[in-house]
Amino acid sequence: MSEGSPVYAAVVTSTQRNETPVSDTPREPRIGILVVAYNAVTTLASVLDRIPQDFRNRVAEIIICDDASRDATHLVALGYQQTAPDLPITVIRHEKNLGYGGNQKAGYRLAIEHDLDIVVLLHGDGQYAPECLGDIVAPLVRGEADAVFGSRMMTEGAARRGGMPLYKYVGNKVLTRFENAVAGAELSEWHSGYRAYSTAALRSIAFDRNADGFNFDTQIILQLIEAGKRIVEVPIPTYYGDEVCYVNGLGYARDISRDVVRYRLGKMGFTSGEYGSVDAEYDLKEGEGSSHHRILEFLADLPPSKVLDLGCSSGLLSERVRALGHHVTGVDREAFPETLERVDEFVVGDLEDGIPSEVGTGFDVVIAADVLEHLRRPEDLLEAVKKVLKPDGRLVVSVPNFGHWYPRGRSVLGVFDYDQRGILDKTHYRFFTRKSLTRMLRNAGFEVRRHSEVGLPFDVLAGDGGSLGTRLLRRADRVSVSLRPTLFAYQFVLHLQRPAAPELLTRSVEEATEHAAASA
Template identity: 60%
Template sequence: MTDTRTGAAQAAGTAGHVPGSRSSTDAPAAGGAEPRIGVLVVAYNAETTLERTLDRIPADFRPRIAEILILDDASSDATFTAGTRWSQLDGMPPTVVMRHTKNLGYGGNQKAGYRLAAERGLDIVVLLHGDGQYAPEMLPQMVEPLVRGECEAVFGSRMMRPGDALKGGMPLYKWLGNRVLTKLENGLLGSELTEFHSGYRAYRVDALSRLPIDRNTDDFDFDTQIIVQLADAGMRIREIPIPTYYGDEICYVNGLRYAKDVVKDVVEYRLAKKGFGTCDWIPKPVAYAFKEGDGSSHAAILAALRRLPPGRVLDVGCSGGLFAERLEALGHTVTGVDCVEVEGVQARCSGGFHLADLEDGLPAAVGGGYDYVVAGDVVEHVSRPERLLAELRGVLRPDGRVLLSVPNFGHWYSRLRVAAGAFDYDRRGILDETHLRFFSRASLRRTVRSAGYDVLSLAATGAPFWQVLGGGPAATALGGASRLLTRLRPTLFGYQYVALLTPHAARTLIAGEHIDVQDVLNRQYTPGDQPRDREGTPAVGV
C-alpha cells in the first residue's frame, strides 16, 4: 500500500491529516470518555457513488467521528479524486484519503484499513462500502453496542426482518444463496447469525488486534474468516437490522466462487479443530490437551506409572502440566520442562518447572537421579531425537525407566496421504506441522537402542476417535474396532507407539565386584587398556 496523502494535499490542499484531528500517537479513550470512532470506507471504481454515500452520513453523528478513512483500491476511475473533493467540503469530519498503487483485493483493502485505524488510535471502526449498498444512516446504531461495551463486533443484517431484503431489491437468487449459505455455515460453526454475508460491520479495534487477520485471504471471503476468528476467540457479536439497498452499483463478486470459498473456510476450520489440515488463519493453542479415552498414549503411560512405586519423575514437554497433575495424584513428584510456560504449570509440578528448548538439550538445572522420565509425544519435535534420549539417560538412576510415546508414520492415514501424492501437514496428530522426525516401529527401535536403551515393552495404541468425535456411541464403536485392528496389524493400524525403556547398563559380576558396564563403555578404553581375565580375553562384554 502506498500512502498518497502527501500528493493529495498538494493537489487538493486538505486531503490527509486534518488540523484538529488526533494523531496516531495520542492515547485512546479511557474510562468513561467518548471512544474515538472511525469510519473505514472501502472503495473500488466508486467515482459515481462515493460522494453520495458520504453525504448520507447523519449530520448529528458527524461530530462523533474522529476520522474517516477512505481507501481507494487502485481504481481505474476517479474514485480518489471524488474522495479528495468530498474531504475538502466545509463541516466534514477529519478525513484521510488514500489510494493503493496496486489492487489489494476486498480483504487486502480491509487489512490495510484496520492497520491504519490502529495506528491512528481509533477505538471503534465501522466498515462502510463506497458504493452505497449499506446505509450510512445506520452508523449511530452500528456503534452503540460497542460504545456500551456489550460486544466486540456489530453486524448489520438484512435478514433479521423477514421479507425486508427482497422488498429492498435483493435479487431472489442472491436471497436464496444468502439463506442457504448462512444456514450451512451456522450449522458447521455452531453459531446463530441471521446473515453471514453482510459487509456492514463495526469492530472494536483492540479486538481486531487480537485476531490474526493478516493471515486471512485478500478475497471476498475475508469477512467469513473474521466471523470464524471471532467465534474461535469467544468474542461477542451483535446483529442489528438494516435496510437493503440495491441500485446501479457494479458487483465484482463471482457468486459461485464466493460460495465455494466461504464453505471451504468453515469446513477447513471444523477440520482444523479436529486436527486435520493447518488452517493457519486460526491460532493454534499453546498448550497441548491431555489425551482422554481408553487406549490413548497418555492413558497407557499413566497406567504404567500407576503400577510402579512412587518416585521422582521428569516430564519433558510437560505443556500445561495436566499430565503431571495426574502423576502427582498417584504420589509421584514431578519436575516439568517445556519451551513455553503455560499458565498453571508451576502449581502442577511440585518438583519445579524449567523453561528450556529441548532442541538445545536438557537444562543443567533439572539435575539427575530421576526414577522415571516421561517423554510423551516429544522426541518427534526435535531434529536429533537420539541425542535428547541420550541426555535423558544421563539424568536417570541406573535402574530408572523412560516412558516414551511417538506417532506411527506407518499408520494407514499417512501411508494413504503419501501414496495419493497428497502429503501435507496437519495441526496435530501423526502429521503435526511441528514434527521434525517420523517413526515406524523399526526405526523407533533403532533410535532408542542407538541412544543406549533396552526396550522392555513396545505397544501400539488405536486411533483417537474419542478426541475426533468428542465421545458418544460412534466414537466408542470406532475406537473398539481400531483397537482390534491394531492388535491384529499394529504397524498399519497403530496410531502411536508407547515404549517402556531402561538404560542399557547391565551389572556384571567380576571377582566379587559389581561393575557398571555402561560406565566402562563410556570410558572408551582402547583395546590395549581393557582389563582382561586370566586367559587374556576382555573381562567386560555386553
C-alpha cells in the same frame, strides 16, 4: 492466505479533520467511515448525501478508497470533498486494484494511523444504508462491543422484502449455519458488508495477513473469534438495486468454507494456526485407548514406585500417576503454575542437555511421553535415562507414527506442512516409524518388553465423543490399527528394559538348575 498488499496511492487529498479538545471529561470517540468504492460513479455521491445530519458532526474522518475504478469514481469523490466542507473527507485512489479485502486493509491501516477509535465500513454502491450509522456504532460507543455487524437476517422476512434474490437468501442461510457450526459461533449472518470495528481490536489481530478477495470478511470474523473479541449484531434493512455484483458465488462459497474448516482444524491443533490455535499447555489424553491411558494402565499394575516424568509440562499426566500411589519427579524447561501441585518434586531442566543431576538416580520407571520427537538428539537422552534408571527399571515411551496415513497422504499430495500438534507438530525435530524407533531404542541398549498401538485421537478431533458417528469411526479406526499398525497407528507406546548383564543371566540359570535338582 495472501500477504498484505502494498497501497498504491496516486492521489491522496484530505480536508481538515475534526480536533478533539483536551478535557477532563471522557471524550467522544473519534469515529471514522471507510467508504470502499469500485466503479461507483453513479452511487457514491448519493451514499455520502444519505449520511444523517445528526451524525455528521460526530464523524472525525471519512476515508474514501477508490480501488482503481475504471470510471470517474475518483473525480466524484474529489468533487464531493470540495462541495461538502462539513465532512472531513480523505480521498485515496489506488493505481492498482487491490481487491475487496485489499482495499479494506489499506483503509484500516489509515484509520489506525489517523488515531481513529472506531471505523465503519460503508460500501460506495449504496447496498447498505448510511441512515443506520448511528445504530452501527452505538454498541462500540457504549463500550459493549469490539465489532458490530449489521445483519439482514435478524428481522424475519426482511431480507426477501428488501429484494434479496431467493438463491442468495438460501445460500446466505445455508453458509451461515455451516459457518456457525464449524466455528462455534452464533451469528445470524456472516455475509453482511456493513460493519464497524474498534481500531483497538483491529490492532490486536493480523488483518493484513488476510486474503485480498471477498473472503476477507470471513477471515476477520474468525480472527475476532479467536482473539475473544465481543461481536454484536444489529438489524439493518436490505436493499438490492441495480448495482453490479463482482462476487463469484461458487468461488466465494468455496473460499469461506475452506477458511472456517481451516479455523476448526486449527482449534484441533492441525494447520499452522493462522486462524485457530491451541493452548500452549500440554493436554492430557484421557480417551480410552489413548497413549496416556495405556501408560496409566501399565503403571496401575505396579506397586508404589519411584517415577521420573520427563517433559512433564503442566503435570497433568504426573497427577494421574501420583493418584496411583507412585512418587513422581517431574522435569521440564519451565513450570506452569499448577505443575508444583501435581508432582512430588520438580526440577527445571532442558532435556536437550540431558537429565539434570538434581533429579538423582534409582528410579523404578522413567516416562518419556511424547518427548523423543521434540529433541534434536534423543539418543543422548536415552543414554542419560540408563544412568538414572534402576538395573531392572522400566522405560515407558510414546511416540507419534510418521508412517500414519495422514503425513503419508500430505507428503504424496505435495501439501506437507507443520501443524500445531499431532504427528506434524511444528515443535518436532525428529520423525519416527515403528522400525526406526525400535532400531534407535535397541541401539541405545533397551529391549522392548511390551508394545501397543494407539489410533486417532477422536477426543480431540470430535468433541461429541459419544455420538454414533464418532463411535463408528473409532471402531473402524481400531480395526484398521489392528490390521496394519504401521499405516493406521497414530502413536506407538513401548515398555522397555535394559537386558540383564551376562553374569546375572548365568547366576539365574545356576539358581534355576540348583532349585530343580533340590526338587528332584
